[in-house]
Amino acid sequence: MMSIAEQVLEIAEAWTGTPYRHQASCKGVGCDCLGLIRGIWRELYGSEPEFVPPYAPDWAERSGEDRLLAAASRHFGGPLPTADMQRGDLLLFRWRPELAAKHAGIFAGDQQFIHAYEQACVIRSPLVPSWRRRIAAVFRFPEK
Template sequence: MNDDIRTRVLSIAGSWTGTPYRHQGSTKNIGCDCLGLIRGIWRELYGTEPELPRPYAPDWAERSGEDRLMQAAIRYFGAPVPQGEGRPGDLLLFRWRPDCSAKHAGILCKDMHFIHAYEQAAVIRSALVPSWQRKVAAAFEFPLG
């Protein structure tokens, strides 16, 4: 991926910091969930979203039986980067357990941190501590456009 896009992704993600958590939201400074954060970054980078998600319940990943978040990431970002080779500006997907669908997303930052919409709080920058690292299911580079 072009370093310019990585820089832009990090800048855009950082500008969402403090946006309140809102299930299914995707509006900076108003409210978003983790998918809404990624949707908002995509819109700022490319002008429009490739598709609008269907309405989803908070427990969508547990109920659907499909790995919908991972499937959508592959559709729009391409193949994941090799495990452990994510770079700042990459999309991270997380699984709460190895046998579950990916359910959380964030943006990898420098110094082992990531930006994500944290439920019951806001968009924050968190340390990618070992407990979060173990949950990383895949990393994806944003497309060149």
């Protein structure tokens, strides 16, 4: 039987090439970074853990709350040290230290991550220093 991490990576890879569409979460049709994570969660656990209200592209700056980080903490448990990240872990990113986390991806190992790249599609990107320093939190998908 595959581990949760292996399942997460297999599912995330299957979303590769899905066009970027704000607020969408439909493999092959469209998704944003949160939609990718929602799709992975649905495939693993059968349904989403909570309703996601509509949000604007700049929702993190507008609300002033760290809603993505709070939701991840509710459903994944506490964040892990960045040094402990493993393949299949959820990565949340913030653009500047004082801003809310507003991007998500899946750590794929080998210094790469899978995410919905705005204006493009779900891709595997190098976790270069400019991405790595923006990691706000690391979460592990819970066991079923």
